[in-house]
Amino acid sequence: PEPAVRIVVDMIEFCMERVPRFHPVSISGYHIREAGATAVQELAFTLADGIAYVQACVDRGLDPNRFAPRLSFFFDIHSDFFEEIAKLRAARRMWATIMRERFGVTDPRAMLLRTHTQTAGAALTAQQPLNNVVRVALQALAAVLGGAQSLHTNSFDETWALPTEEAVTVALRTQQILAEETGVASTVDPLGGSYFVEALTDRMEAEAGRLIRQVDEMGGMIRALDAGFPQQQIADSGYRTQLQEDAGERVVVGVNRYLQADEKPIPYLKLDEGLEREQIERVRAVKAGRSAAEVDRHLRRVADACRSGQNLMPVLVDAVKAHVSLGEIADVYRQLFGRYREPIIF
Structure with missing residues (x-):
């Protein structure tokens, strides 16, 4: 991991000096979640990655007030609607605290967590694939209500192949309907003040904070990776989820409940070799x-x-x-x- 971090720090330093409006790195939790992590684990390990990058930059002598405003994040948005909203709210709060208290930044822009989001590829199903249109729409709504800065909506047929033009268009129209017809993007933090959402945000922040402290006690994210700590946590969570789905304890519509016996295959994209x-x-x-x-x-x-x-x-x-x-x-x-x-x- 050390050479990879060194290259990222090189990029951050280069952009800070020569391309100051460029975003040099997207600190990603998407792959973490897709590998089986819970929302709390995705939140904790993504922010722990961010801490590792910032610390490496500081160790090189870079000023976080200068480079941190151009850092960006990337989170997965799954189907547990309120949990995903709370995750993004907790992420912003935690990152601001981390940058202010751990790294001593004074520029408010350096405390901001700006994030791209993408609907969950792992939540898409090959069975009854049109159901994925509904899944993606609800996940996209959660991203917007949670305060995402940008959003990618998956296509309903991506479990079959690269998406067709029709499927991509439906995914695009999902975003456009949310943006143009619903008014959900007109208000900042529209669920702020809801007892349930606030309590869930607090709980996720506390649980993710405990995981970050465990990473810190190991000597930081690189040492934790060497020890296999995040990998073990993610593997265990993914295994538990699969067992729950196999047993029908976690419902996946069209897969382990509400099956369709005479389901016909959908037309999917076939590329010319x-x-x-x-x-x-x-x-x-x-x-x-x-x-x-x-x-x-x-x-x-x-x-x-x-x-x-x-x-x-x-x-x-x-x-x-x-x-x-x-x-x-x-x-x-x-x-x-x-x-x-x-x-x-x-």
């Missing part, structure tokens, strides 16, 4: 038209920057301008940084 060949030929053409000597020179510069600790970003920008591929750059990383292997979790 010729597209793959065309893309391969385009890549070959780019590689044939570039200077091999220049590619080698830039790859040596990337390797030198990896070894010396200098900021990689200016070197990487020069390399991609010379048509060095992402795969070739990643090969240098693998040679010098090694390949990360997850601890084995049972």
Whole structure:
């Protein structure tokens, strides 16, 4: 994890100095939730990742009042409607406290948690896929009511294949109906003051705070990852959820209850295999038209920057301008940084 964090800090430093309006990193909890985490675990481990990035930047001597305003987050939005709203509300409150009390920021913008959201891929079902339209609409509404800054709505057929144009259009229209017809985006924190929502927000903040303290006691997120702590927590939660669904204790409409015996397959997107060949030929053409000597020179510069600790970003920008591929750059990383292997979790 250390080389990955180093590259992120390089990016944050480069953007702070040269591209100050760019968002250098999206601190993501989406993959955490999709792997089986609970809402509380997603909240805690995402913020713990954010703490690790900010601390690494501070250790390099960067001022969080300057770089923190451009950090962004990315949360998954599942089907437990009020829990997801409370999760986003708790995330904002917790991040403001973390930045003010742990890192001593004074600029109010550096305390803001701005987040992208995406409806839950793990909640989509291959059975009765049109039900996914309803799931996505409710998840999208939760994201808006929770205060998301941006939103991606999944398509109803994504458990079958890449979405069709029709499915993508329905997903887009879901957002547009919410934005243009309902008025839900016209009020800040519309559920603030609700006893249930406030109590749930408080509970999620307290439970996520306990998990973050456990991570801190291990020495931070990198040490916790080395020990397999988040991985174990996520695996256990995902396993419990699957057992509950298999036993019918957690209802999934169309999967373990309200089944449809004569269900017919839906039309789904089938890609022409010729597209793959065309893309391969385009890549070959780019590689044939570039200077091999220049590619080698830039790859040596990337390797030198990896070894010396200098900021990689200016070197990487020069390399991609010379048509060095992402795969070739990643090969240098693998040679010098090694390949990360997850601890084995049972």
